[in-house]
Amino acid sequence: MNDVINIYRLYMLIARHWFENRRLYILxxxxxxxxxxxxxxxxxxxxxxxxFSHNNQLIIYFMGLFISGCLSAAFLIRDFSNKPQKIxxxxxxxxxxxxxxxxxxxxxxxxxxxxxxxFYATDFFALKMANxxxxxxxxxxxxxxxxxxxxxxxxxxxxxxxxVNVFSPGAGSFIFSPGDNIELFTAFFPLQxxxxxxxxYFRKNSLFKTIVALLGCxxxxxxxxxKILMPLFPRSSQIFGTFTVLRxxxxxxxxxxxxxxxWIGQTAGFLVTYLITPVxxxxxxxxxxxxxx
Amino acid sequence: MMISVQNxxxxxxxxxxxxxxxxxxxxxxxxGLLGKNGTGxxxxxxxxxxxxxxxxxxxxxxxxxxxxxxxxxxKQIFMVPEEFYLPDMPVKSxxxxxxxxxxxxxxxxxxxxxxxxxxxxxxxxQNLSFGQKKKVLISFALATNTRLLLMDEPTxxxxxxxxxxxxxxxxxxxDDNKCIIISSHQVKDLENLVDRVIIxxxxxxxxxxxxxxxxxxxxxKISFDSAEIGWAIYNERLLRGHAVVSINIDDFESKxxxxxxxxxxxxxxxxxxxxxxx
Numbered sequence: 001m002n003d004v005i006n007i008y009r010l011y012m013l014i015a016r017h018w019f020e021n022r023r024l025y026i027l028x029x030x031x032x033x034x035x036x037x038x039x040x041x042x043x044x045x046x047x048x049x050x051x052f053s054h055n056n057q058l059i060i061y062f063m064g065l066f067i068s069g070c071l072s073a074a075f076l077i078r079d080f081s082n083k084p085q086k087i088x089x090x091x092x093x094x095x096x097x098x099x100x101x102x103x104x105x106x107x108x109x110x111x112x113x114x115x116x117x118x119f120y121a122t123d124f125f126a127l128k129m130a131n132x133x134x135x136x137x138x139x140x141x142x143x144x145x146x147x148x149x150x151x152x153x154x155x156x157x158x159x160x161x162x163x164v165n166v167f168s169p170g171a172g173s174f175i176f177s178p179g180d181n182i183e184l185f186t187a188f189f190p191l192q193x194x195x196x197x198x199x200x201y202f203r204k205n206s207l208f209k210t211i212v213a214l215l216g217c218x219x220x221x222x223x224x225x226x227k228i229l230m231p232l233f234p235r236s237s238q239i240f241g242t243f244t245v246l247r248x249x250x251x252x253x254x255x256x257x258x259x260x261x262x263w264i265g266q267t268a269g270f271l272v273t274y275l276i277t278p279v280x281x282x283x284x285x286x287x288x289x290x291x292x293x
Numbered sequence: 294m295m296i297s298v299q300n301x302x303x304x305x306x307x308x309x310x311x312x313x314x315x316x317x318x319x320x321x322x323x324x325g326l327l328g329k330n331g332t333g334x335x336x337x338x339x340x341x342x343x344x345x346x347x348x349x350x351x352x353x354x355x356x357x358x359x360x361x362x363x364x365x366x367x368k369q370i371f372m373v374p375e376e377f378y379l380p381d382m383p384v385k386s387x388x389x390x391x392x393x394x395x396x397x398x399x400x401x402x403x404x405x406x407x408x409x410x411x412x413x414x415x416x417x418x419q420n421l422s423f424g425q426k427k428k429v430l431i432s433f434a435l436a437t438n439t440r441l442l443l444m445d446e447p448t449x450x451x452x453x454x455x456x457x458x459x460x461x462x463x464x465x466x467x468d469d470n471k472c473i474i475i476s477s478h479q480v481k482d483l484e485n486l487v488d489r490v491i492i493x494x495x496x497x498x499x500x501x502x503x504x505x506x507x508x509x510x511x512x513x514k515i516s517f518d519s520a521e522i523g524w525a526i527y528n529e530r531l532l533r534g535h536a537v538v539s540i541n542i543d544d545f546e547s548k549x550x551x552x553x554x555x556x557x558x559x560x561x562x563x564x565x566x567x568x569x570x571x
Contacts, residue, residue: 093367
């Protein structure tokens, strides 16, 4: 058991990793602060009070999360980027499971918390500034204030903009429908895990190679679906649900629906939602364990 | 036996590096691993450390298979690679954060080695030159007190004084519970340091003998006698006379010249092997 996980050794590994990489992490988080602040400052300069809607806040949150999350996963795990660093990392007396736990602790857990805290902190100040500016313009009768109200068609007092709860299923309608934000979380973690695996799997240019590999997987999926599976069904057929419902039309235009038992769809949905991330972590573990220089 | 290598084969793709290598090594001995550039010295050390996995055959070190890279194995070995990485932090912090992974790490010995090399504990690693960084890594390696220490071309990048300090520090840090394997293509650097010589060429070990047996079997001298030069195993013209390696028929133990031994072995591997097998 001592060769699989040892809490004190894991603590030493986490502490060493922080001490070795803290400048890089601080620089990376500072860059996120600057980017998010820049985005909100742009909104403030535009002056449109509706830009601070929950929808827009969600878009900023998720765009930032996806971009910085994948970049951090690809760049922050630098130990595999060159041979000397790899030797240093592989020969450090810690188990592969502990090394993986350390990677996930910083790359997934701490990154997610730090990013969310940074988002809320910048969002809080941006909303405070926006609300005080809007309140001033609403009560003022100056020429600028009148022009501003006319420009954005404001005739009634506006409610102050509030911070969005990114974890609430009812947070805004986002782009498509309520609850999409939760689905984006379930898409983010597998994607970030794929970049973590890519940073260990590929020796050089792991970011670009991971992007190409992921696009290749998507392309393969669409080719199999569009060119191999769909031609098996009658023309104009459509597939819904978790690939469990098929709609076809007879020659006279009669619609026919074929569906698999609902448990198959639910099981497939569950597997896609919750199992891809652990499976990718497991693949990362084995890649880490069996890695040669 | 500390190290037992049985029928080791290793290949990079189709390029065969080792062909059926068998080797035993024990604690209490410093091994000099010699060979031309590209003969697989580094690959051999990487196999021992578990950084590369054998294509065939087995390696056993202190009861462990290196390729498993278990923490209980890794804390018993340390490798000083030819190209190494040291993080951007003060020397003292590096020792503090990495040394605790090695149960026998001796901070005072680390400081002693650094002092010998003339490097301050408070220096930042990124501000040091390549040679100074190497000295820090060597000091750290010796202070870990691991049972097995692998050093790949440790003298590369060291100045003349540094090479001499290295020999002195290794000798003072060594004890009977340790096994050190030093690879080098600069044979002279290992003189007065190693107890046993291993020469690798074309994927095979062509010599694996202790210095005492080498001096018992071979004679190294400067000769002016044309007959002696003629029947020597190997001779090399000098400004005055010839340096010769010949069979020790007088039972007189001469001082071993590692460079001459290496050249003689590379020139006449079968003859040298037959002398030691007789």
